[in-house]
Amino acid sequence: MSYIDENNKAKNEDLVFFIRVQYRCNSSWQGTIQWMDGKESSSFRSVLELGNLIDDAKRRASGNSEGSSGSKKWEDKEDVS
Numbered sequence: 001m002s003y004i005d006e007n008n009k010a011k012n013e014d015l016v017f018f019i020r021v022q023y024r025c026n027s028s029w030q031g032t033i034q035w036m037d038g039k040e041s042s043s044f045r046s047v048l049e050l051g052n053l054i055d056d057a058k059r060r061a062s063g064n065s066e067g068s069s070g071s072k073k074w075e076d077k078e079d080v081s
Helices: 047-061
Strands: 017-025 028-035 040-044
Touching (some): 017 047, 028 047
Antiparallel strands (some): 028 040
């Protein structure tokens, strides 16, 4: 995903996220994540969903749009009432 070169400068493969944890319930996190490079935002209901969103962003940044069909993706929008 990301690594530092010999001059301690981040390579352009770095993915930048802003994660806002709003609640901690049942030993998990709920909140929002913003993918700064992809200019997208999504909510997550667990650390597992958070990991799936980061994994999906990594796939999309590398040009690979294939992924597991059951995991949450950035395109998945949910209506919250």
